[in-house]
Amino acid sequence: MSAAQSCSAQILPVDPTDRRALLAWNAVLGEGFNAGREAAWWASEETILARFGDPRPERLSVLLVAHLDGEMVGAAGADVDPGDPAEIEISVLPAHRRRGIGTALAAALRETLAGQAEVVQAETYSEAGVAFALAQGMRVGNQEHRLLLDLPVDRPLDLEALRAEARPTPGIEVRTWRGACPEDLVEDWARLTTQMEADVPMGDLTRPASRAEVSEIRRNEQRMDAQGWTLVRGLAHADGTAVGYTEIFLNRHDPQILTQDDTLVERAHRGRGIGRALKLANLENLAGVPEAGSARWIQTYTALDNAPMLALNRALGFREADVLSILEGPLHAG
Template identity: 50%
Template sequence: MNIHVTDVDPRNTAHLLQWNSTLRDGYAVGRQKVWSRSDAATRLQFQNPHPTRRSVLLLAEIDGVPVGAAEAHVHPGEPADVEIAVLDAFRRSGVARTLLHAVRDALRDTATLMRTETYSDVGVAFARSEGLWVGVRESRQVIDLPLSEDAFDGLPGAPSDVEVLSWVGGCPDELLEGWARLRTHMSHDVPMGDLTRTTLPADVAAVRRNEERMSEQGYALVRSVARLDGEAVGYTEILLSRPDPTIVLQDDTFVEERVRGRGIGRALKIANLRRLASVPESAGSLFLQTSTELTNEPMLALNSSIGFEEADVLTVLEGPLG
């Protein structure tokens, strides 16, 4: 069986969308309520490449038929993030190993470490056979949308001395510095298990650059921040793809350690879910997805209190790229 791997040129739209479809279908095998990147979002992301990130897109074929795909991204000095998916009918045929070796060849001079993620025991065993180790495990949780108007009845609101502000889009100028500061704290604080901790810049300029790119790719940024005595102490963010709003992503939620345990995280999430309903495209959303490290019991309990339920468990592995 001859497995042929080709580089995907994002400028070739037909090839790019064929790659995305293969990756999406392979990633969803045996799973329910799986987020996937729409064709429109794929074009927007890869035909306007990130200025400092290197990306590798690979398509595997057997006799001209797509059987698997790989996606890898690396920032200078960071581990490479690698995703590999194989269509169900072609698993255990060497496709994943062929793709992984092709990724390693492509990025050998760019990074020394790689990370990958899987939702299956078979995937974990495969990654371990290639020299990777388990770094962290996360619960992927979902909640159906739309939420009823009384979904949060009976849940406590924000503490009386805490102000929660919500909006859609770029961060208001008067909140920008606090938002950037909290994002930096989040990168230092988020549970990483045995993964290498890396921190990308989250200064004001970096926040604005990220907002611009996300807007160009069609994402609505639904955000809330909590303030105590005028100072930002927590934030949360939801990402909704306007081209394909079916599945909405709950991104970061962070509360400074000194004010944890007061219900600020819950108040932030509830405020943001209510703000989500104000986005017109959310009328087409079916569920919201979030991921939480399995040992982060306070966040797991918070999500459960709001109505999230576990869909499956994600394992993130790390190891040498070479």
């Protein structure tokens, strides 16, 4: 790949089968992306090696690095599933910003992705990142609060106190487990996660194609386990019908930051305290995971205008840490 025209950095591809090059790429990408952020998770070496050691056959992944005077100063990556927007990341180490390196990486990504995608999406937590993406012809499509729940290792979360504040939920049963979804629940899980993909607030972003079939769920569970993830999950039933779910991700290689991922309650059953009951039951479920004892934070994401979920998360003790901006634009900006 030719050297960038807008700066003196050299942009080169990374071979994901080259262990040393792959880990160096991941380290620089994470260092630049998370600079200045509090309690910011990034994929561990074990996780990234497992991910690229068993790539999705239908997915195109692009890995690039920027070298300046023999030093790696930036990195970029892109993942594209057929028919979906390309998910891109561009990262420049703080000491080397405003020198055209990010622009050179962006141009190289566009060149490599030509014919593979028409739309690109990118995430950033900084105003500078938003400004850079806007200059590249993208627009803000959605924004979410990233919230943190502090978990000092010497003070466990007071679930009893939180449960005492919960609204009664007559007729609601919550079942929790860890790892792969039980066979007798997987059809309900597939249905609800498909609904989540349709219901989750995405602002003006292009929605990816739904992939919540049972076979895809099982394959994803296998991949996540291989990458070091423990899935901590709960499903709520109302009068025998599955009406909501929640899940937490814990990475066994780096358990300090846990992620409270999706929580869904079907519209017809909202306002009954099911979301709170799910989250509390799953936090209790989490307490049974040995690695969770090392956790310092749980992070979760909530759309800026999702007032009910923001109120629930704040009631559980979450605080706002920063704002995730997701931007979208054409691969080749006019």
